[in-house]
Amino acid sequence: MNLNFTVADQAFRKEVKNFLNENLSQDIATKMKADFELSKVEIESWHAVLHQQGWLTYSWPKEYGGTGWNSVQQFIFEEESAMAGAPRILPFGLKMLAPVLMEFGSKEQKDYWLPRMCDGHDWWCQGYSEPGSGSDLASLKTSAVRDGKDYIINGQKTWTTLGQHANMIFCLVRTNATGKPQAGISFILVDLATPGIEMRPIQTFDGGKEVNEVFFTDVRVPASNLVGEENMGWTYAKYLLAHERNGIANVGISNQKLTRLKRLALSQKRGSKPLAEDPLFAARLARLEIELRNLETTNLRVLDGFAHGAGPGPESSMLKIIGSELEQDFDDLTRRALGRHAQAHTPEVFEKGYNGPQVAPKNMANQSTAYFNKRKVSIYGGSNEIQKNIITKMILEL
């Protein structure tokens, strides 16, 4: 047993750090570290920087243009990126659709779609959930009916993250309404400019505009956009979930939040003393730091297990539950640290040219909003209750 990163890992970490240092725009990093939503252009600009470096597809296999990094290196890259305040790579195309195409797509589909998601041609969004089908995804109703060379799609998707920026959506659709629900689902790629599609924003309760609902009325999609075989979509979606293990614990983001919180606790005062010396606060902070240390090793243990041939299995459920709750706990404690100022809602301090007064410290102007917004991380991507059901079934066999 040896828990130290190897010399090679350490050299790699340094390389990543240097790269981030030289290439990450301070504007973006500042916004990220203050939990402000980035604009489409800002996200795309970071993708372009990574693409130039050949790191945008760091999680892909080498034969598709990946970096060939092992899982520890990928972990280090994600951790350093988050610590530096780099935007997360948008997962929908590069991390969700790409592995499915590589495994199940046709050669034409791979040759056409994979390069386009790297060079910024396509912005993908994920069309799985429907109003009546969230946790019970297999009950989805949006239908695709074959008509000559096309499918005709009718129905509604919802909660589509950043759909407002997207030009493409990958959907799970029903192609067979009889038999087991899972056995009648197909995986299809849809151009959002196709007639019959309407996208409407859903405002979240923190005021954010990141999710949408998408309505399909007689939308004609070429059958060549079907991925793999008809009625096999559920298998592809499950394959994706099991392979989505890197980065799911968000260790880097929580580490960044820990650093930020420690700094805040030194600058904020309770009475005449720094908040960091408040015994109750200090204990809360210590508990989170311990959890995070534990999680980092849990995460690396899981990755090591994979490297030695285990899984992929329900371990990603484990990482998702612990990681999402810990991230939420950091946002919760950061909000607490702000005291009275947590109530102030002053996102305008981040507007270009703003030179009015500040209430809370500038990088905290959006904290409570972020705390409320981050309630989503234990809901989306399969709620934590559903993850526990998976663990109950697959590990506990209860």
Place this chain on the structure above:
Amino acid sequence: MDFQPTQEHLMLSDMIGKFIENDYNLKDRISAGNSELGYSENTYKTLAELGIVGALFPEGVGGFGGTGYDISTVFEALGKGLVNEPLVDSALASGYILAATGQDALIEKLISGELRVALALIENGADYDWELPSQMAQKINGIWTISGKKTMVKYALGTDAIIVSSTTSSSEGISLFLIETGADGLNLHSFLTVDGGSASDIEFNNTPAILLGGEGQSYDLLASAIARNTLAVCAEALGIMDSIKNMTINYLRTRQQFGTVIGKFQALQHRTAQMLLEIEQAKSAVTNAANALEASTDERNRSIAAAKYSIGRIGCFVAEEAIQMHGGIGMTWEYELGHFAKRLVMIDHEWGDQDHHLMQFTTF
């Protein structure tokens, strides 16, 4: 011992419940909460006309209530409808101070809803401590002026006057001053609050002021006034939690997944049951605090700290659990829950959070 509400209290909470049901539209509340003023002046006046401000003050000063139970009854009922017209921040504590310092003409107008008075106490926004104001007041030729800054003054916009705490050159004790909101040398930087409402940072610059009560003598008075506001937001939180609990139960009874209502899943049943247990405990904490408002200072302080601690802890728990058990729908602006949850969590940031009151409790 008698835990039954009196006839008067039943009528009071019934009347507020009816008002909410018939005349208080949550959509309007949310847009008013996110308007510049942070609430609806018309609604505030209506509430005053209904006698709800009067219920917060004793007969001696023109009201018809003013006990701990009067206060908790009113605010629990208002909380159920997420009413955010600033009865706490513009009337309750400030009215108590005005009444105790003989400002009879002002208190009359306050009860009728014509006058609103904010309370400016906090100088360090990270802190909840109101006990050590700096020396902002100065007396020259017998005339008081105030200079300096206060932060997070809730609903200062739209008030007629502001009560400011300060020490003076001749006393380390707390003095209270009354300032006209429109006075010279008063600068409001106003902003919205995340739960829908407004607050201001205030800069005073030789602003003319009237001393309320004795110079350096107002610590006890202010502590009693703050105890009232603290009780009020605890009761408000209780009302909010009650509404959240009902929304959650209704949702669990109707939302279907996996061919059944999600309320059939034991994982959610137990969590909802836990929510109910915690809310019952919160109710007892608020009852204790309401009961102790006129008790000895010691007993009052213990009970208020215990209540605010309990409400802070349980409020956050209830808000988070309810959102989680709703899934995606709980995250939307359109659905009511999120707005209740935001206010509930923010109550932990008013008048001392759970850690603050837990620490206070250890010192009693």
